[in-house]
Amino acid sequence: MALARCEHHGKPKGRTQTYVQSIKPLNWPKTAAVCGLSGCKRAGLIWLNESESRAYVSDQRVFGFNNASMKVRAV
Numbered sequence: 001m002a003l004a005r006c007e008h009h010g011k012p013k014g015r016t017q018t019y020v021q022s023i024k025p026l027n028w029p030k031t032a033a034v035c036g037l038s039g040c041k042r043a044g045l046i047w048l049n050e051s052e053s054r055a056y057v058s059d060q061r062v063f064g065f066n067n068a069s070m071k072v073r074a075v
């Protein structure tokens with residue numbers, strides 16, 4: 001499942017996932033996606049694991065997060 005991290009915090013080190021690609025959320029950098037790290041309010045890039053990255057190449061644009069609390073749409 002995808003993660004959002006700002007450019008400052010960079011590539012996430014997942015415990016169960018390996019993130020291989022970041023993509024820009026819709027309307028980057030004025031996006032609704034916010035970095036998921038505690039206390040950070042910067043705009044977040046969407047980080048994808050291997051299978052999500054293949055789906056992105058195949059034109060999937062909606063990705064879910066680990067806790068199913070929201071989804072984001074990428075450009």
Ligand SMILES: [Zn+2]
Pocket residue numbers: 005006007008009035036037040041042
């Ligand atoms: Zn951040």
